[in-house]
Amino acid sequence: MQADDLETLVRQTMPFGKYKGRLLVDLPGHYLNWFARNGFPKGELGRLLALMQEIDHNGLKPILARLRVPPQG
Template sequence: MHDSEQLLRLLRTEMPYGKYKGTPIADLPGNYLNWFAREGFPPGDLGRLLALMHEIDHNGLQDLLKPLRASRRDA
């Protein structure tokens, strides 16, 4: 899977449970992502996406998602 596909999945995949159920992973707050980083990411694909979003958020790289968000609105 290409990196751009992974980034698109952050916008398309919603948190399946918890306080932020239904929220796209790309829109989860940093403190929630930090909690997962401390406590452990869930196994599988969801954990990989949460870990990726944590890295993006932690390193201030949210601008990587802006062009993808714009292209989704235009579609």
């Protein structure tokens, strides 16, 4: 894990698939678990999805709440 990975999880969106446009932190557990079973994408995205799956699987999502950027509007 890199120092800014947690902030990236609350800012980066999923670039493809059923949940395209959704923040990585907001991806459902079953979707993350699917990647864990079938293989994460190569590169940075795969590394971040694997980290998010580990956080979700261990019930640690609340640690990301403080990092969220409030919606603007």
